[in-house]
Amino acid sequence: MxxxxxxxxxxxxxxxxxxxxxxxxxxxxxxxxxxxxxxxxxxxxxxxxxxxxxxxxxxxxxxxxxxxxxxxxxxxxxxxxxxxxxxxxxxxxxxxxxxxxxxxxxxxxxxxxxxxxxxxxxxxxxxxxxxxxxxxxxxxxxxxxxxxxxxxxxxxxxxxxxxxxxxxxxxxxxxxxxxxxxxxxxxxxxxxxxxxxxxxxxxxxxxxxxxxxxxxxxxxxxxxxxxxxxxxxxxxxxxxxxxxxxxxxxxxxxxxxxxxxxxxxxxxxxxxxxxxxxxxxxxxxxxxxxxxxxxxxxxxxxxxxxxxxxxxxxxxxxxxxxxxxxxxxxxxxxxxxxxxxxxxxxxxxxxxxxxxxxxxxxxxxxxxxxxVTRDVPKAADMTRLIDRWDALAAPIAGRPVGYISADIENPSGAPERPAGNLIADAQLEGMAPADKGGAQLALMNPGGIRAGLVHQASGSEGDGVVTYGEAFTVQPFTNMVTAVDLTGAQLITALQQQVSGANQAAPKILQVSSGFTYTLDMTKSGADRIVTDSVRLNGEPIDLARTYRVAMNEFLAGGGDGFAVLKEHGNKLVGASDLDMLNAYFAAHSSPDAPLAPPATGRITVVE
Incomplete structure (x- = not known):
């Protein structure tokens, strides 16, 4: 040929x-x-x-x-x-x-x-x-x-x-x-x-x-x-x-x-x-x-x-x-x-x-x-390609959606990530109102967090502005966020599925919203890594028989990433997209004079 x-x-x-x-x-x-x-x-x-x-x-x-x-x-x-x-x-x-x-x-x-x-x-x-x-x-x-x-x-x-x-x-x-x-x-x-x-x-x-x-x-x-x-x-x-x-x-x-x-x-x-x-x-x-x-x-x-x-x-x-x-x-x-x-x-x-x-x-x-070091000349044809598409994206990509006071990181492999906490909090807030789903907590799959947010990128303005394009890079899937019914027992099973079954060899640790806490004991194996009596919502132990309203994206609600139990939910209500909720959270909680600080970690206690 x-x-x-x-x-x-x-x-x-x-x-x-x-x-x-x-x-x-x-x-x-x-x-x-x-x-x-x-x-x-x-x-x-x-x-x-x-x-x-x-x-x-x-x-x-x-x-x-x-x-x-x-x-x-x-x-x-x-x-x-x-x-x-x-x-x-x-x-x-x-x-x-x-x-x-x-x-x-x-x-x-x-x-x-x-x-x-x-x-x-x-x-x-x-x-x-x-x-x-x-x-x-x-x-x-x-x-x-x-x-x-x-x-x-x-x-x-x-x-x-x-x-x-x-x-x-x-x-x-x-x-x-x-x-x-x-x-x-x-x-x-x-x-x-x-x-x-x-x-x-x-x-x-x-x-x-x-x-x-x-x-x-x-x-x-x-x-x-x-x-x-x-x-x-x-x-x-x-x-x-x-x-x-x-x-x-x-x-x-x-x-x-x-x-x-x-x-x-x-x-x-x-x-x-x-x-x-x-x-x-x-x-x-x-x-x-x-x-x-x-x-x-x-x-x-x-x-x-x-x-x-x-x-x-x-x-x-x-x-x-x-x-x-x-x-x-x-x-x-x-x-x-x-x-x-x-x-x-x-x-x-x-x-x-x-x-x-x-x-x-x-x-x-x-x-x-x-x-692929950056100390070599840029390929001119690639620069032209990027410039051409960048010009088409600029009216949308450069629009400010929020402000941050420091890097909000997404460290690969870390059980708990500041970027994951931010997303879970945004989804909980978006689905918490009674007419939006009445969510009490939120779960976010780690693979859906594609990047962190950099307060001052090399060569950038360094003023902590989060643009639409940067937020898009963090949440590019346009996954719709849902609120569903799960029992306390199903919640515990979901946590156990993070570290067992399909996820035993390579755990997928769900990012959780503020107020939801538990201990992950990595000295044990499989489902035993979840210390069940440590799982709490707003300080109260999870009741296995009680029904909770949980926010998550549709990928998770469909059992994605090996979380088969999440498919067993009931009473699903679909809300806005994950990106829209993240941007709405920025709008509600940040301004040029009061930028959003990285969410504190400590929701998941890890024993090693």
Whole structure:
């Protein structure tokens, strides 16, 4: 396939009357590859050696972060040789483009791939326009292929189809105009989305292409794309209606055999599921003392059971940084990588390809994560892209909605977060009036808090103003807030489900409103971590038989994030959106002369 064809390939993944499938094998040549002399002797014909090095650049969980992420979300931690650590400001698509383009220089064979969540839960610059700006940026980055992640389904399969194939938003229309004043149609993605384990419930056929084959000068590498099987637990039910999500291991192994039958022996899995390294430093050696010993989580079991036919796994979802080797079923170490999130890192993996066998020489695979530093020149085309969309968003994004006296942080992994307390308080206040739902407490899922609020961002005015755009970045889902009936027993069960069942390995600690308190004993395991007699509302012990009115977003009310008991609610009343409630809270509790202070923590007492 020519470079031009590669730039404009299209996928039909959903039709107005229902879901369809595209299962055809696509081979493509990357645009803009650069020449490089080979490491080994020349052979006849092509003039290339028997083995050639293929550069695989990868990243994951961009989430529409085109501008540099603010605060801690825009930093990575580096482990120093003396045992100390320091942080580095990182991210921003203007810098990511520069780093990727520089990395490709001198590499004749270079592929750029991603492992899902390119869009969804995006800051306002992208989210306001349903992530069209991010797809445009990825086209300019020369992304060759990506798997879907759970957030690609936030707005449903038909919206994912539009992002892939192009066309203006069905409700809001075209956002831009041509020079002649006519609407400018969104062109869609130049790269294929892969979703091998996402199938139509009725037909059983894949929603998207399950695999993609990259080819140049006879070098062929296949990519299989899957998202986590648990996607239905973390996406709204409406977004995945009519879809089934299959087992990651079974699906990858199935399509590895398909690719083998087609003569493709070099295979990479793009998997939107990940793990947790023992250190938060991006350069941590997770192979010390042995392969994969320094990483835990779902990816470990998956990697140990995915067929040895697969030569490397590019992963995501957990927003962690690692470049590990985990033994495959035959005991042979295999590269498994993840580049954190928000475009702060990219992974550079060298795959040594044997022309005679058509396979990767696994003992020669090398991989490392690199920081997307902000000390390089900005890519001019990305600056123009950001400026263009920023101008369209400016009338809305720059409107002040509140004022804060200090950073309101959202520290990843912390049981209790100031930003979570703020959101829970806002939702309780919005649903507390009798005619609004009569809520007595509020619960907020931690994954729905996409950022904190920075009092003084680098280079900004530093006056503590919270703009609509900043609030949107914190709460980008437009989840409607509900008030529901739950018994005290159900409340206790919900707290226990934070640390047991689907959430036992990676607890999801709900953020709670002011007045609701309890103790989390991390010296115990599973549901026993919740000290039940410590759970109180306004100082009074929770009565297991009593009915309480609880505010939460519709995602939680539908049992999202593994909180199955929350689906058993009664007497639901739907209120305003989460973003509207947050902005209303700012309006009621802050002004230029009296900015809002960060909510105090201490609602959850942690015993370690």
């Amino acid at each position: 020519s470079a031009t064809s590669h730039q404009r390939r299209r996928r039909i993944i959903a039709a107005a009357a229902g879901l369809t499938t595209v299962g055809a094998l696509v081979a493509a040549m990357p645009a803009g590859a650069h020449d490089r002399g080979e490491r080994h002797g020349q052979d006849h014909g092509y003039g290339y050696g028997r083995t050639v090095d293929v550069q695989l650049l990868s990243f994951n969980d961009l989430h529409g972060n085109l501008q540099p992420p603010a605060g801690s979300a825009g930093r990575v931690t580096h482990a120093d040789e003396d045992g100390t650590t320091h942080t580095i400001d990182a991210g921003g698509v203007e810098y990511l483009a520069t780093h990727l383009r520089e990395a490709r220089k001198g590499n004749r064979y270079s592929i750029t791939a991603a492992a899902g969540d390119m869009v969804g839960a995006s800051p306002m610059l992208s989210g306001l326009f349903h992530d069209e700006p991010t797809i445009e940026a990825l086209n300019k980055l020369k992304l060759d292929v990506t798997s879907v992640g759970n957030h690609e389904f936030d707005e449903g399969a038909r919206e994912l189809a539009r992002l892939q194939n192009g066309g203006c938003h069905p409700v809001e229309g075209c956002y831009e105009k041509k020079a002649n004043g006519k609407p400018k149609t969104f062109r869609g993605a130049d790269f294929p989305y892969l979703a091998a384990n996402v199938t139509d419930e009725k037909s059983g056929r894949p929603l998207l292409d399950p695999y993609f084959v990259w080819e140049k000068d006879g070098v062929r590498i296949g990519f299989i794309g899957v998202t986590l099987e648990g996607t239905p637990d973390i996406v709204s039910a409406e977004g995945i209606k009519g879809l089934k999500f299959g087992d990651e291991i079974e699906t990858i192994n199935k399509y590895a055999k398909v690719l083998e039958r087609k003569g493709v022996k070099s295979i990479v899995a793009l998997l939107h599921e990940g793990g947790a390294p023992a250190s938060g430093s991006y350069n941590y050696d997770c192979d010390s003392p042995g392969p994969g010993d320094g990483i835990s989580g779902p990816i470990v079991d998956i990697a140990k059971n995915v067929s040895p036919q697969v030569d490397a796994l590019i992963t995501g979802h957990t927003h962690q940084a690692y470049a590990c080797t985990i033994p495959d079923p035959s005991g042979t170490p295999r590269t498994v990588t993840s580049a954190a999130s928000f475009g702060r890192l990219y992974t550079d993996t060298t795959l040594t390809y044997d022309r005679r066998t058509g396979d990767i020489v696994r003992t020669s695979v090398a991989s490392a994560n690199h920081v």
